[in-house]
Amino acid sequence: MPKQVDHRERRETIARALWRVVEERGIAQASVREVAQEAGLSHGAVQHYFATREEMVVFAMDFASAQTSLRVAEGVSGLGDPPHPRDLLRVMLVEMLPLRPDARTTSRMSAAYVLEALHDANIRTRARDGLAHGRDLVERIVRQAVTDGHLSPDHDPATETNLLLALTGLTPLVELGVIEPQEALTAVDQHLNRLFGKGT
Amino acid sequence: MPKQVDHRERRETIARALWRVVEERGIAQASVREVAQEAGLSHGAVQHYFATREEMVVFAMDFASAQTSLRVAEGVSGLGDPPHPRDLLRVMLVEMLPLRPDARTTSRMSAAYVLEALHDANIRTRARDGLAHGRDLVERIVRQAVTDGHLSPDHDPATETNLLLALTGLTPLVELGVIEPQEALTAVDQHLNRLFGKGT
DNA sequence: GTTGACATATTACAGCTGACCGGTAAAAGC
DNA sequence: GCTTTTACCGGTCAGCTGTAATATGTCAAC
Numbered sequence: 041m042p043k044q045v046d047h048r049e050r051r052e053t054i055a056r057a058l059w060r061v062v063e064e065r066g067i068a069q070a071s072v073r074e075v076a077q078e079a080g081l082s083h084g085a086v087q088h089y090f091a092t093r094e095e096m097v098v099f100a101m102d103f104a105s106a107q108t109s110l111r112v113a114e115g116v117s118g119l120g121d122p123p124h125p126r127d128l129l130r131v132m133l134v135e136m137l138p139l140r141p142d143a144r145t146t147s148r149m150s151a152a153y154v155l156e157a158l159h160d161a162n163i164r165t166r167a168r169d170g171l172a173h174g175r176d177l178v179e180r181i182v183r184q185a186v187t188d189g190h191l192s193p194d195h196d197p198a199t200e201t202n203l204l205l206a207l208t209g210l211t212p213l214v215e216l217g218v219i220e221p222q223e224a225l226t227a228v229d230q231h232l233n234r235l236f237g238k239g240t
Numbered sequence: 241m242p243k244q245v246d247h248r249e250r251r252e253t254i255a256r257a258l259w260r261v262v263e264e265r266g267i268a269q270a271s272v273r274e275v276a277q278e279a280g281l282s283h284g285a286v287q288h289y290f291a292t293r294e295e296m297v298v299f300a301m302d303f304a305s306a307q308t309s310l311r312v313a314e315g316v317s318g319l320g321d322p323p324h325p326r327d328l329l330r331v332m333l334v335e336m337l338p339l340r341p342d343a344r345t346t347s348r349m350s351a352a353y354v355l356e357a358l359h360d361a362n363i364r365t366r367a368r369d370g371l372a373h374g375r376d377l378v379e380r381i382v383r384q385a386v387t388d389g390h391l392s393p394d395h396d397p398a399t400e401t402n403l404l405l406a407l408t409g410l411t412p413l414v415e416l417g418v419i420e421p422q423e424a425l426t427a428v429d430q431h432l433n434r435l436f437g438k439g440t
Numbered sequence: 441g442t443t444g445a446c447a448t449a450t451t452a453c454a455g456c457t458g459a460c461c462g463g464t465a466a467a468a469g470c
Numbered sequence: 471g472c473t474t475t476t477a478c479c480g481g482t483c484a485g486c487t488g489t490a491a492t493a494t495g496t497c498a499a500c
Contacts (some may be wrong), residue, residue, distance in 0.1 A: 045477065066359045068268055071457065083458095084479050093458060124257055154412045158348065159266045168416040175418055178419045202410060202419055202427040208300040209409020210402060218375055219402055227402040234434070271487065283488095284449050295489060 044144035055100035067152040104149035139221045255300035268351040304349035325385035326436045339421045
């Protein structure tokens with residue numbers, strides 16, 4: 041057996057370097073050489089782990105999605121059992137908004153993902169499936185909330201799901217400093233409280 | 241006097257060519273040469289109207305914002321006088337979402353604008369000011385709606401404004417085909433109806 | 441018809457890009 | 471010790487980039 045290196049770990053290291061480049065200089069600057077330098081590797085080394093630049097970028101994007109899911113899972117673990125759907129949704133939304141460093145990093149990767157998906161068939165399929173999956177999760181939570189009586193049945197689950205996901209539209213406002221993170225949180229809570237009834 | 245050319249019109253022609261490139265191939269492909277070809281010009285000709293690529297891109301983005309404002313103005317002109325704030329806001333939101341070809345084009349430019357703004361000081365200032373200005377307009381409408389009794393005074397105008405603008409977060413869902421344009425409209429109307437009271 | 445001002449086109453150049461390839465080092469099995 | 475496999479390096483190549491310099495075209499005024 042030859043020299044052994046944990047492939048996945050190396051790829052994740054490179055992916056994190058790519059995140060930093062994207063966050064600081066933009067996806068356009070995320071060339072193989074730039075990412076290699078950021079990761080402290082030669083560009084040949086990076087090519088050993090990713091045959092093409094696209095492969096590297098796609099991996100970094102999927103990895104960012106996975107990390108977001110992880111952060112959500114951590115946040116949910118701190119809730120009651122069973123958690124109130126409002127709290128569940130709040131954790132998901134907060135981790136999707138660029139309110140903390142980790143979330144900001146993955147949020148920017150996500151934005152670049154979507155933009156790239158608009159004119160690349162492969163990435164489009166991946167992004168679409170990922171987004172559709174996330175939307176299904178939310179809709180399931182909403183439907184369960186109706187079943188459990190947390191939500192009055194005159195709400196259309198599909199529409200309410202779309203409105204909840206639309207809250208990620210606060211991202212540009214926060215990123216450009218038009219509103220403060222606290223105001224974004226206030227807006228999220230206002231929406232959730234209005235949805236579930238201000239009292240409970 | 242030499243041969244005269246309408247500079248502004250030429251620049252707008254080039255900007256529209258850039259829009260097409262961005263929509264079909266992405267902002268990364270919007271090089272001086274590519275845009276020139278799309279516009280049916282030599283890349284030297286484009287250079288005559290825009291000294292640098294950045295100048296061209298910034299102009300095209302500002303032009304896209306202006307066109308969106310124009311479409312909103314047209315839409316508003318078809319409303320009653322004075323228009324109901326709900327209808328006013330609906331027109332603005334509909335023109336910001338990628339629901340029709342024109343709006344989709346400018347929406348994609350807008351997305352690229354924001355992403356570029358995150359790591360370019362000049363563009364950041366421009367994008368931020370533009371967004372802040374748009375937000376001010378919406379907040380003014382919300383405050384006027386409270387004054388005019390269309391909105392109960394227990395609404396916080398700033399938060400409601402942020403929630404209205406957040407509806408642009410439906411964009412990725414529509415662009416990636418996760419939801420249909422009609423569903424986005426339903427969501428917008430649902431939010432507006434809930435805000436202004438379902439009856440009126 | 442010459443001049444001047446501007447529009448447009450051509451060409452050149454330096455820099456960066458992604459992809460590719462040959463070479464080397466190291467580690468493990470035989 | 472030899473071979474095999476994996477890890478990594480550094481160079482090279484063609485292609486595209488933005489931009490500058492330069493040349494040509496075009497039209498109006500004089």
